[in-house]
Amino acid sequence: MEHPLSMSYGPLPGWLLLLVLGAISGGFFLYQVVKASRLVLIGAPDNRFDNWGARIKEVITGWLGQKRVLEDRIAGGIHVLMFWGFLMLSTDMFDLATANWFSHNLLPDVVRGPWNLIVETGYTIALIGCCAALLRRVVFTPEKLKGKSQLEGNFILVLIMTITLTSFVVEAGEAGVSSTWEPIGAWVADTMSPSTLLVVASYWMHMLAISTFLFLIPLSKHMHLVMAFPNVFFHDMRPMATMEPLARGEDGKAVLLDDLDIESFGTVNYTDLTWRNLIDGWACTSCARCQDVCPAFQSGKSLNPMQIIHDVRHYANDNSTALMAGETPAQDIIARFGEEAIWACTTCHACVEACPIYIDHVPKLTDARRHLMMERMEFDESVEETIAPLMATIENLESDSNPYGLPAHERGDWAEGLDVKVAEPAEYIYFAGCAASFDERNKKVARDTISVMKEAGLDVGILGMQEGCSGDSARRAGNEYLFQMLAETNLATFEEIGVKKIVASCPHCFHTLGKEYKDYGGEDIEVMHHSQLINHLQQEGKLPDPKHDPSVTFHDPCYLGRIGGELDAPRNAIGGVDVEIERHGKQSFCCGAGGAQMWMEEDADQRVNVIRAKEIAETGAETVAVGCPFCSTMVSDGLSAIDSKMEVKDIAEIVWEQIKANDAAIEAKKAAPVQTEA
Amino acid sequence: MANIVVLVKQVPDTNAKIVVSGDRVDLSAVKKVMSPYDEFAVETALQHREATGGEVTALTLGGAGADKVLKDAKAIGVDHIVRIDSEAELDSNALQTAITSVLSELGAEVIYCGKSAADSGAGSTGPGIAERLGWASVSNVTSVAFDGGITVVAPSEGGNARISVSMPAVISCDKGNIKVRKPNVKGIMQAKKAKVDVKSISVQASSVAVVSHSMPPAKPAGKSYEGGAAAAEVARLLRDEANVI
Ligand code: SF4
Ligand code: SF4
Ligand code: SF4
Numbered sequence: 001m002e003h004p005l006s007m008s009y010g011p012l013p014g015w016l017l018l019l020v021l022g023a024i025s026g027g028f029f030l031y032q033v034v035k036a037s038r039l040v041l042i043g044a045p046d047n048r049f050d051n052w053g054a055r056i057k058e059v060i061t062g063w064l065g066q067k068r069v070l071e072d073r074i075a076g077g078i079h080v081l082m083f084w085g086f087l088m089l090s091t092d093m094f095d096l097a098t099a100n101w102f103s104h105n106l107l108p109d110v111v112r113g114p115w116n117l118i119v120e121t122g123y124t125i126a127l128i129g130c131c132a133a134l135l136r137r138v139v140f141t142p143e144k145l146k147g148k149s150q151l152e153g154n155f156i157l158v159l160i161m162t163i164t165l166t167s168f169v170v171e172a173g174e175a176g177v178s179s180t181w182e183p184i185g186a187w188v189a190d191t192m193s194p195s196t197l198l199v200v201a202s203y204w205m206h207m208l209a210i211s212t213f214l215f216l217i218p219l220s221k222h223m224h225l226v227m228a229f230p231n232v233f234f235h236d237m238r239p240m241a242t243m244e245p246l247a248r249g250e251d252g253k254a255v256l257l258d259d260l261d262i263e264s265f266g267t268v269n270y271t272d273l274t275w276r277n278l279i280d281g282w283a284c285t286s287c288a289r290c291q292d293v294c295p296a297f298q299s300g301k302s303l304n305p306m307q308i309i310h311d312v313r314h315y316a317n318d319n320s321t322a323l324m325a326g327e328t329p330a331q332d333i334i335a336r337f338g339e340e341a342i343w344a345c346t347t348c349h350a351c352v353e354a355c356p357i358y359i360d361h362v363p364k365l366t367d368a369r370r371h372l373m374m375e376r377m378e379f380d381e382s383v384e385e386t387i388a389p390l391m392a393t394i395e396n397l398e399s400d401s402n403p404y405g406l407p408a409h410e411r412g413d414w415a416e417g418l419d420v421k422v423a424e425p426a427e428y429i430y431f432a433g434c435a436a437s438f439d440e441r442n443k444k445v446a447r448d449t450i451s452v453m454k455e456a457g458l459d460v461g462i463l464g465m466q467e468g469c470s471g472d473s474a475r476r477a478g479n480e481y482l483f484q485m486l487a488e489t490n491l492a493t494f495e496e497i498g499v500k501k502i503v504a505s506c507p508h509c510f511h512t513l514g515k516e517y518k519d520y521g522g523e524d525i526e527v528m529h530h531s532q533l534i535n536h537l538q539q540e541g542k543l544p545d546p547k548h549d550p551s552v553t554f555h556d557p558c559y560l561g562r563i564g565g566e567l568d569a570p571r572n573a574i575g576g577v578d579v580e581i582e583r584h585g586k587q588s589f590c591c592g593a594g595g596a597q598m599w600m601e602e603d604a605d606q607r608v609n610v611i612r613a614k615e616i617a618e619t620g621a622e623t624v625a626v627g628c629p630f631c632s633t634m635v636s637d638g639l640s641a642i643d644s645k646m647e648v649k650d651i652a653e654i655v656w657e658q659i660k661a662n663d664a665a666i667e668a669k670k671a672a673p674v675q676t677e678a
Numbered sequence: 679m680a681n682i683v684v685l686v687k688q689v690p691d692t693n694a695k696i697v698v699s700g701d702r703v704d705l706s707a708v709k710k711v712m713s714p715y716d717e718f719a720v721e722t723a724l725q726h727r728e729a730t731g732g733e734v735t736a737l738t739l740g741g742a743g744a745d746k747v748l749k750d751a752k753a754i755g756v757d758h759i760v761r762i763d764s765e766a767e768l769d770s771n772a773l774q775t776a777i778t779s780v781l782s783e784l785g786a787e788v789i790y791c792g793k794s795a796a797d798s799g800a801g802s803t804g805p806g807i808a809e810r811l812g813w814a815s816v817s818n819v820t821s822v823a824f825d826g827g828i829t830v831v832a833p834s835e836g837g838n839a840r841i842s843v844s845m846p847a848v849i850s851c852d853k854g855n856i857k858v859r860k861p862n863v864k865g866i867m868q869a870k871k872a873k874v875d876v877k878s879i880s881v882q883a884s885s886v887a888v889v890s891h892s893m894p895p896a897k898p899a900g901k902s903y904e905g906g907a908a909a910a911e912v913a914r915l916l917r918d919e920a921n922v923i
Contacts, residue, residue: 264864374864375862375863399709407694408694479863480863
C-alpha cells in the first residue's frame with residue numbers, strides 16, 4: 001500500500017497535513033522549551049562545568065541507568081520500562097515522519113533489521129510499562145496519589161498507549177514486514193491483516209498522539225523529559241549538605257571575612273537563586289518521594305519540599321513577562337515559599353536523598369533564611385514565635401560562642417578531674433562541641449569519650465575554653481556571617497595549637513568541621529566521628545571487642561548516616577544491631593533537631609521527635625543507641641512524650657560501660673583463685 | 679536638624695570571667711564590648727535623628743582597639759565615628775576635659791551617653807561634661823520623646839518625672855523601655871570599612887590613680903532550710919545576718 005504520507009486527503013496531500021501538525025506542536029514545544037530555558041538562565045551564576053568525568057559517569061548511572069529512580073522498586077521499574085522504551089523507539093518518529101526514508105535510504109541494509117527490532121522492543125516495553133502504570137494508578141492507587149486529580153497523568157498514559165498500539169498496526173501495514181526483526185508487527189499482519197483504512201487511521205492517530213504529547217510536555221510535569229538530563233548532569237558534586245560560602249575567590253576558596261565585600265545576602269528574588277537551582281523547578285516529576293520522607297511535612301508543618309520545587313516553576317511562569325524583561329515582580333520568592341515553610345526545614349536531606357533526579361531542595365530554603373537573617377531581619381508574624389528563641393540563641397552564639405549563653409570560659413569545665421591535655425598539642429583533639437560542653441546529660445558523653453580514648457592509650461587533648469561553637473546552627477539558621485566568624489576563629493585556634501586530627505561526638509560538628517571548614521582553611525585536618533575512631537580502635541585491638549547486645553537498636557543521625565555516609569561504624573562499635581528501626585541507615589528519619597530547629601519553637605502537636613520516638617519504640621528494643629547529642633535530647637523527650645521507658649545511650653557511653661564491666665570481670669577473675677586457695 | 683553626639687565606651691564583656699593578676703585586673707584574654715547603657719544612648723540618639731533630622735557622631739576615647747565599639751555603633755546607623763587617641767588610664771577629671779574639648783570642636787548640640795560604664799560604674803561622665811559646657815543635664819533617663827522639643831522620663835524619689843529639656847543638653851540613658859536595634863550583616867560589613875576619625879589631643883595629667891585591684895571576697899555558700907521547724911532560725915538569720923527584716 002501507499003504510505004499514508006503520500007496519500008491525498010481531499011485537496012490536501014498527507015505530507016502537508018503532517019507539516020502543519022508538526023509545525024504547530026513542534027513549534028509550541030520549542031517555544032516553551034526556549035522560554036523555560038530563558039527563565040532558568042536568568043538565575044545567578046554557578047560554576048557547574050568542572051569534573052566532567054564524574055558528571056558523565058553520573059549521567060550514565062543516574063539518568064540512563066535510572067539508579068535513583070529504581071530505589072522505589074515498583075514505580076521505578078515501571079518508569080524504567082517507559083524510559084528505555086522511549087529511548088529505543090525515538091528514532092522511529094523520524095522514520096514515520098519521512099515515509100520510511102530514514103530506514104530505507106539512510107540506514108545501511110545490515111542495520112535496518114536490528115534497528116527494527118530495537119524500535120519494536122521499545123514500543124513493546126513502553127506499552128508494558130504504561131499498562132502497569134495505569135494499573136498502579138487506577139487499581140492499586142498508592143496513598144499519596146489518592147484524592148488528587150489523576151487526569152493529567154492518566155491522559156498521558158493513554159496517549160503513550162495509543163502511540164505504542166498504533167505503531168504495531170502501522171508496522172503491519174508496511175510492505176515486507178519481517179517476522180525476524182518485527183515479530184509483533186508480523187503477527188498483527190498475519191492475524192488481523194489490517195485494512196488500508198485501519199493502517200492510515202492508525203498512522204494519523206499515532207502522529208496526533210505524538211503531537212498532543214509534544215503540547216503537553218512543557219505544560220506538565222513531563223517537562224522532566226527535557227530537563228532531567230541537565231539536572232543530573234549539572235548536579236551538586238560536593239558532599240551532601242555542604243553549604244556554599246558567601247563568596248569564593250579566584251582560587252575557589254571562600255573569601256575571608258576581612259576581605260569580603262558584598263552588598264546583598266541570600267535569596268529574596270527569583271533571580272538570586274542559581275540557574276541550577278532553577279532547573280529543579282522544571283525537572284521535577286511530581287513523584288512526591290520527597291514529600292513522603294520529609295519530617296516537616298510528615299509532622300503537619302506547612303513545608304512540603306515538592307511544593308517548594310513547584311513554587312519555583314509556577315512563580316516563574318506567573319511572572320514570566322516581568323522576569324524576562326529584567327524586572328522584579330512585586331511578590332518575592334520568599335513570600336511564595338512562605339516563611340513558615342522556610343523555617344520548618346531540619347536540613348535532614350531526606351528529600352535530596354529520595355529525589356530520583358537530583359533535585360536540591362535545601363539550598364532554596366537556607367538561602368532564603370540567609371536573606372531573612374542577615375539582611376531583612378524582620379520576620380513574618382506567622383513565624384515570630386518560632387523564631388524568637390532562635391534569635392536569642394544567635395545572640396548567645398555571638399557573645400559566648402555557644403547557644404546556651406553560658407560563659408565561654410566555662411566551656412572546658414566538663415573535663416575537670418580527667419587527666420587530659422587542655423589547649424596543647426596532642427595527636428587527637430576531642431572537639432566536644434557546645435552540647436557536650438554545657439548540657440548536663442551530654443557532658444557525660446564527653447567524659448566517657450575521653451575515657452575510652454585514654455583506655456586505648458591515645459594521646460588526647462581538648463581545646464577547653466579555646467574551643468568555640470562549630471557554627472552549624474548559625475549556618476543552617478541563615479547567619480552565614482556568624483558561621484564564618486566562628487569558623488575562622490576555630491581555624492585560627494587549630495592552627496595555633498597545631499591540630500591534626502579531630503574527634504567529634506556531634507555529627508553536626510563532624511560535618512561542619514570535616515567538610516565545610518575546608519573552604520576556609522585547615523585542609524589537612526582529619527575529622528572523624530567518635531564512633532569511627534572507637535570502631536577503628538576495636539579493630540586494631542586497642543580496645544576490647546564490643547559485646548553484642550540484642551536489646552539495643554540504633555537511631556542513625558542524619559548528619560552521620562545519610563549526610564556523613566557512615567552507617568557501619570556506630571553499629572560495629574556497639575557490637576552490631578539486630579533490631580533495626582523501620583526507617584534506618586540512609587533512609588533514617590530525622591529526630592527534629594537539625595537545621596537549627598533545636599533552637600526554635602515547635603508546635604506541641606507537630607513534633608517530629610514524637611513520630612521518631614514511636615518508630616523507635618516499635619522495635620521493642622530496651623535501649624536506643626544514638627551518636628548525636630541533639631538526637632539524644634530529642635529522642636529522650638520524644639520517648640517520654642509517648643511514655644516509653646526505653647533508655648537512650650550514646651555510643652561512647654555503651655562502649656565505656658562495656659569496658660568497665662570487662663575490667664571488673666577481669667578483676668573478679670584475678671581475685672577468684674585467691675579465694676579458692678584460702 | 680541637630681548635631682547629635684553619642685559617647686560610647688569599650689568595656690570588658692559583662693559575661694567574661696575577671697581575673698586579677700598581680701594587683702591589676704588582667705583583661706588581655708577578655709572580649710571587649712560596648713558598655714550596655716551606651717547601647718541605649720546610641721539607640722536614643724538614632725531616634726532623635728529620625729525625629730528631627732541631623733547627624734549622629736559616636737565618640738570614644740582610647741587606643742586603636744577601641745575602634746570596635748565605634749564600628750558597632752556605625753553598624754546600626756550612626757553617621758560619623760570619632761576616637762580621641764589615648765592609651766593612658768585617665769581619671770574622670772582628665773577624661774571629661776579631653777572629651778569636652780573635642781565636643782566643642784565637633785559642634786555638638788545634644789549629647790547622649792550611658793548612665794554609667796559597666797566597668798568603672800562611676801556615672802560621672804555625663805554630668806561632668808554638662809558642667810564643663812554649662813549645659814542642661816538630665817540623668818538616668820528611661821524614655822525620650824521628640825515632640826518639637828525633648829521630653830524625657832527620669833526616676834525621681836518614689837516615682838518618675840517627665841522633664842522637658844531644652845538644647846543644648848547632656849542626656850544620660852538608663853535601660854528603661856528602649857529597645858536597641860540590631861545591626862544587619864550588611865550594616866556590619868559596611869561599618870568594617872568605615873574610617874574612624876582619629877583626634878590626637880594633649881590630655882592633662884590625672885590627679886588620681888588606681889593603686890590596685892582586688893577580687894571581692896567569695897560569696898559564702900548558700901544555706902537551705904526545709905520544713906516549718908526551721909522557720910525561727912531562718913527568721914533570725916534574715917534579721918541578724920542578712921539584715922533584711
Ligand atoms: S531537608 Fe528534611 S526537613 Fe528539609 S525539606 Fe528536606 S526532608 Fe524536609
Ligand atoms: S522534587 Fe524530586 S522527589 Fe520531589 S516530587 Fe520532584 S522529582 Fe519527586
Ligand atoms: S540532631 Fe540528629 S537526627 Fe536530628 S538532624 Fe541532627 S543528626 Fe539528624
